[in-house]
Amino acid sequence: MVLANTEANGEELVGDAHLLPASTVGQKTGETIKSYLLSDRNPTATIFFEGTKLGVEPAPVVAAFSSRGPNSITPEILKPDVIAPGVNILAGWTATDSRRTEFNIISGTSMSCPHVSGLAALLKGAHPEWSPAAIRSALMTTAYVTYKNGRKLQDVATGNDSTPFDHGAGHVDPVAALNPGLVYDLTAEDYLGFLCALNYTDTQIKSVARKNYTCDPRKRYSVTDLNYPSFAINGGGNLVIKYTRTVTNVGPAGTYKVSVTPNQTPGVKITVEPETLSFSQAVLKRSYTVTFTASSLPISTNRFARLEWSDGKHVVGSPIAVSWT
Known part of the structure; x- marks a missing residue:
């Protein structure tokens, strides 16, 4: 049996267990096979094992089934956060009867999630004082978006360069995440303010926070105030939007x-104030403001960029997505 991908999966090959001898091919190969079957009166085929192949490039790539942005619930928060290994992973398999194996090749978020969870546990062990937000920040700001040859991470669903709507901040790098330099931290109060910005009622907030909390009617809440390690800008027509972020130094003074x-993003001007942040042993936090000035572009237009802070050793990266909606 030959299984050919549809357009939804493109050239991505996912290992599946079959009751019949089977081989999976990508969409392009599948179309070639179909054309051959329809044009030859006596089509024949042979399936044989070519052995294990190492060093396949490009790798990693964004899986065809990977969840994509923009964030449909809160578009001001860029999603996804990161990508991680999740295709053809050897994993434990529930043995419900004697015909089942103890291991299987599995693909999906169910595989990438434990990878990231394990990395979070690793970072917590190395830095027990870090909050969950600091750990997420370290994983995001140190993630990589290019291969060693400088080419951008590829999206296997399209065969094109992936964007922050595909890979988020990038592919996780556990070694770099252990020493991120700066982190974007958050407290429980920050999240409560975020719920206020979303117009949650007192009852709804209590169901989440497990405590009574009332939004301050004198305060102006905004979802853009959440100290997130990424930037998502949405609107129509001409835009002038400012985001303020605070970074915490978790490395040496510098x-x-x-x-x-790119420094020239078509239709978007991005300025940062201040352009340098200095940290001494006594000063651990600094804030900065990013101003996005965008001209009017057609609805559904997206522009992407990347903001990085560097002291020459650490690179603290944040993805940027500007969308006209």
């Missing part, structure tokens, strides 16, 4: 300089 790439 001075970080900002850069935005």
Whole structure:
């Protein structure tokens, strides 16, 4: 049996267990086989094992089944956060009867989630004082978005370069995450303010926070105030939007300089104030403001960029997505 992918899965090959001898091929190969079957009166085929292949490139790639942005619930928060190994993973398998094996090749979020969870536990063990938000920040700001040859991470569903709506901040890098330099931290109060910005009622907030909490009617809440390690800008027509972020130094004293790439994003001007952040042993937190000035573009247009702070050793990266909705 030959199983050919549809357009939804493209050229991605996922290992599945079959009762019949089977081989899976990508969409393009499948179309070639179908054309051959329809054009030859006596089509024949042979399936044989070519052995294990190592060093297959490009790798990693964004899986065809991977969840994509933009965030449909709160578009001001860029999703996904990161990507991690989740295709053709050897994993434990529930043995419900004697015909089942103890292991299987599994793909999906159910595989990438334990990878990231394990990395979070690793970071917590190395830095027990870090909050969950600091751990997430370390994983996001140190994730990589290019291969060693400088080419951007590929999206196997399209065969094109992936975007922050596909890979988020990038592919996790556990070694770099142990020493991120700076982190974007959050407290429980920050999340409560976020719920207020979403117009949650006192009863709804209590169901989440497990305590009584009332939003301050004198305060102006905004979802953009959440100290997240990424930027998502949404709107129509001409836009002038400012985001303020606070970074916490978890490394040695030093001075970080900002850069935005590409520095000329069509239709969008991005400025950062200040352009340098200095940290001494006594000063652990600094804030900065990013101003996005965008001209009017057609609805559903997206522009992407990347903001990085670097002290020459650490690179603290944040993805940027600007969408006209």
